Amino acid sequence: MNRRPVFLISCLCFGFAFFYIPILSLIVFSFNKSRLATVWGGFSTQWYAKLLDNDQVIKAAVLSLQIAVTTATFATVLGTMAGIALARFQRFRGRAGLSGLVTAPLVMPEVITGISLLMLFIYMAEWIGWPGSRGFTTITIAHITFSMTYVAVIVQSRLTSMDLSLEEAAMDLGARPWRVLVDVTLPVIAPALLSGWLLAFTISLDDVVITSFTSGPGSTTLPIYIWSKVKLGVTPDINALATVIILTVGIGVALAAYIMHRAEARRERDVQMALSQDTP
């Protein structure tokens, strides 16, 4: 087909304009001099300067990062375990139950997850005296619970597509099942584990609804801080904060993608070079 798909190309242009115009507009207005966030009053970087002075924002960002790193690490461990159990252990009692428990949080509306966890924490405090107050621990537990299921799905699908003979080969060469997992399976799926970690990290960093139910006074994460501000309307300092966050994440993701692309290209070159030397 040599005809250029004009219709599809214009849909793409429209679609990407739709994706990026709101974000660009937000970035532009973060440099607005005016206090009125939506009316242009000249160029200024004053809101960024104010951001640096805002202790609340800095504290919230630090807490968010702490929670996100802890969450991502625990979620990767637990999610990987669940993914391995579902993909590799064909018959065990309660397999259907585990598979249901892994998929259910994915489709559970966040409000319900949030409320139910809050009730659990309240009743646990009543019955066993823990958690005494809600904060870092309760938020992290909540985040681990729903982000581990994303990791489990990623790991499970990676394991399903993995060449089983790699594991058989290791076993054939004398490795017990547990060693096979450590020596072969985990290193081979390492990229999936990394993307699972990153996904859990961003999900945790981004979460508002579940955090709003499981956090307590004095434990304000960055999204909760933003949430409490934006409920009151659009303000230029939030524009500046949003710009910082979006650019940080955007550049980070783009950089990661570029590095992965480069590695992939190098690998492809290696393979091409290797294949060309096949002479008996």
Add this chain to the structure above:
Amino acid sequence: MAPFIRIDRVSKRFGTFMAVNDVSLDIMKGEMFALLGGSGCGKTTLLRMLAGFESPSEGRIFIDGQDMAKIPPYERPVNMMFQSYALFPHMTVEANVGYGLKYEDISKAERAERVRAMLELVQLGAFAGRKPHQLSGGQRQRVALARALAKQPKLLLLDEPLAALDKKLREHTQFEIMSIQERMGITFVVVTHDQEEAMTLADRIAVMDKGVIRQVGPPADVYEHPNSSFVAGFIGSINMFDAEVTPGGAATTLDVPALGGEVRASAKDIEPGRKVKLAVRPEKIALSRERPADGNCFPGVVKDLGYFGKDSLFRVALASGALVKVNSVNSSRDGAARAADWGEKVWISFEPSAAIVLTD
């Protein structure tokens, strides 16, 4: 001498599907044995049962006198070379080859020495530091072989060892595998769907079909004396006709309607009147313009001619309408000296000893 491997009435069921059906087989020490068959014939399942990845639904497997029923793959004196090679992508060639020695009770130095010797054996000493993706197909194959041999197993299993290589490389590698096997004296069991590969490599071949072993024997035996029309048709090319044994004297004579006459065969002890099949290999049939003095000969017309370089395949139509494949070697470079041309009237003939009589 007791067999090295005894497969005793082994069956394997997957749900209702019988992958392997009541197979018994003895394999001797130091033998190069091939399991040959089409896809789904059960050859790979049988191999995987030897490796321990599947356990038989019924029957028992003994390796070196030891019952394998309760022995997991990682404790069997057996190593396998996988069809996909299954090289660990995150390890270097050296680490791949040395992996099997990691869980053996040997010193680091000895381990390094064994790995070096193995890489030397497959001529990959210079590639020790590379990762699998930096190797060509042929090199990967040799790493897989070295890795499987490094543990000095009593039995080496090879699953379609040459399938992923191109034709030129395959021939070369075939002989390499044979020389390694001879040098190390290890028992090899090869699974393949490629009959030429099986015949070149193996001391003995088992032809499998639908989970059952149809015939076991040395390659020449299986080729020249197939025991059934399945084996005759599966291995090599063949002409096959319905026939009936006619009452006669010392030699068996067959009435073959498709050929339009009687055929003398050197088969013995078949009662007259029995319905049988006559099978003749194309290369055992001669083609001539004049009627030959001796042998079973029938007139026909050349219908098709396929030129393959070293030989040609003729298809000769007989009066009955039957087509007979005839293979003839092009021993001369002169095209005119060819046995016959399109549309030419010819005689086909074959010796009584070339006639295979199949009673199934």
Add this chain to the structure above:
Amino acid sequence: MGRERGALARWFDDRGWRQLVIGVPYLWLILFFLLPFIIVLAMSFARRADLSPPIAFLEYWPYLRWDNFERLISDTLYVRAFATSLWNAAIATLLCILIGYPMALGITRVSKSWRNLLLMLVILPFWTSFLLRVYAWMGLLGTNSWLNKSLTAMVNAVLPAEHALRSIPMMNSNFAVVLVMVYSYLPFMILPLYANLEKLDNTLNEAATDLGSKPWQVFKDVTLPLSIPGIVAGALLVFIPASGELIIPSLVGNAADPMIGRVISDEFSSARDWPMASAVAVALLLVLVVPMMIHSHFEKRAQERAEGRT
């Protein structure tokens, strides 16, 4: 390897690691997902009370009250909230299909290097903050925004002067909710669709063209039927979270016409009626079970097909 390894190490090596791999995530999910859910379920059969926690069950057998569910059906607030939620989610899903399908198809038709870039551009907003993307629209929809002003000017150019508008009321409406939902969930539609369309064999298109089909017919006869699994997957990934959405209706929605997520949150936090909030949550889950079952049905079929092929 010494023979005298400890009993614990031996247990771990033989069966223990397996039991741990299964057991630890299992226990975690039972404790922090199943148990809380059972609490919600039980609470939906209780009554609000001035206690701590503020609930009371029936004092005698069967200990369950159906009051909340009766109220759910009789009180138009809840029925309307359900209708609004499902309607908004359905419209958003439909729009996502209409916008996402041509985009996904378009991405499969460009060169490989462009393809990676465009996919990156689809995924990028997905990684950046959900809340901030909603917030970006608050700046655009408001009456003083440049977008609203330019749209108003365009409309006024057509309208007679006496009917000229001062601005277009877009904020705090169902329109805004649907628009922002489409914006937020569009990547969820494009990505599974792209994955599906990308796998389609291009020779099928060529075969159909070769047999005399025009491009539109090729699309209708070949591409569209083969991409239905992708459409279904994308539609559910949009519809299910959209119907329980809380952030979007809270920020750009109409408070007089709330969506169900907001009702649950308000019942819980403002009205402190935990049992009613639980009952609404249970009802929402029951409503969502239908699309979830459709999803798992398709999933199972796809899996069977994949297994049949090997």
